[in-house]
Amino acid sequence: MNWDAVSFDWNHARAFLATVEEGSLSAAARALGLTQPTLGRQVAALEAELDVVLFERVGKSLILTETGLELLEHMKKMYEAANLASLSASGQSQAIEGRVRITASDIMSAYILPTALQKIKEIAPRLQIEIVSSNQIRDLQLREADIAIRHVRPDQAELISKLVCEAEAYFYASKVYLDEAGRPQNKDDLQSHVFIGFGDHNRMIEYLQPLGIYLKDDNFRFSSENGIVAWKMAQHDLGIIAMSKDMGPSEDSMEQVLPEMPPIKFPIWLTAHRELHNSRRIRLVFDLLSEHLRGKQNKLT
Numbered sequence: 001m002n003w004d005a006v007s008f009d010w011n012h013a014r015a016f017l018a019t020v021e022e023g024s025l026s027a028a029a030r031a032l033g034l035t036q037p038t039l040g041r042q043v044a045a046l047e048a049e050l051d052v053v054l055f056e057r058v059g060k061s062l063i064l065t066e067t068g069l070e071l072l073e074h075m076k077k078m079y080e081a082a083n084l085a086s087l088s089a090s091g092q093s094q095a096i097e098g099r100v101r102i103t104a105s106d107i108m109s110a111y112i113l114p115t116a117l118q119k120i121k122e123i124a125p126r127l128q129i130e131i132v133s134s135n136q137i138r139d140l141q142l143r144e145a146d147i148a149i150r151h152v153r154p155d156q157a158e159l160i161s162k163l164v165c166e167a168e169a170y171f172y173a174s175k176v177y178l179d180e181a182g183r184p185q186n187k188d189d190l191q192s193h194v195f196i197g198f199g200d201h202n203r204m205i206e207y208l209q210p211l212g213i214y215l216k217d218d219n220f221r222f223s224s225e226n227g228i229v230a231w232k233m234a235q236h237d238l239g240i241i242a243m244s245k246d247m248g249p250s251e252d253s254m255e256q257v258l259p260e261m262p263p264i265k266f267p268i269w270l271t272a273h274r275e276l277h278n279s280r281r282i283r284l285v286f287d288l289l290s291e292h293l294r295g296k297q298n299k300l301t
Helices: 010-022 025-032 036-050 066-090 106-111 113-123 175-181 187-192 201-211 227-235 280-300
Strands: 055-058 061-064 098-104 127-133 147-150 159-174 195-198 220-224 241-244 254-257 264-273
Touching: 010 025, 010 036, 010 066, 025 036, 061 066, 066 280, 098 280, 106 113, 106 127, 106 227, 113 127, 113 280, 127 280, 147 280, 159 175, 159 227, 159 280, 175 254, 195 201, 195 227, 195 241, 201 264, 220 227, 227 241, 264 280
Parallel strands: 098 127, 098 147, 195 220
Antiparallel strands: 055 061, 147 264, 159 241, 159 254, 159 264
């Protein structure tokens, strides 16, 4: 390893990350138990150590520079790794116990989360994890769940959210359906095909229009609120479905439609109530889920 490559103080990096997360120097100083001048000096020291400008100071506001934005994700990964290492080394994770409720879509709950739960079991075996499988945006404010995994960022001030990654989806259909209905050669050809919707397919119609795909309500002959049910419909030759690439390639009976078309990208947000995010058990699960989902997406790209 090149030990000389790391030329900055972790405390300075922590001060930078806290400033971004908390929104101001004063809020970050309170969160870290420091005075504002001390925290400001630490952020300035990091800029000097890296020979970069991380913030532009506009009046009393701090705005991240492009360099600051670029470094932010790396600093977040450092924080998560340091947090997990600290828990593991001290044995604290073994003592973390209690129930954590995670709400996610049915597809996410059935096909993505089980492998994340294996990691959580390894790190904190005394935790009790409950998965609330739902395609609805459940209300964290009413404590229906502790952590939500969603494609939409909630706008309530008392909730904190983290954009974990951008996932990708493609169009799929069964080989039997495509043999019978014909294989689309371009986006315009999609207008003559049957589609399977799940959730609000009107939102899907609107989402696809900027991508040059113009579908109508009549295209969606079959639909379900349940993503797994909709996927089964597609497997039974009923039409074309837009689905995460986690699912499509795993089924021999299914074929990607318009394989040269760029992916349909959608965000994955982790959200928790601000108060609950201070809980050690919820913070641990939140960080482990973030690490798992980001890592899984990186493997798929």
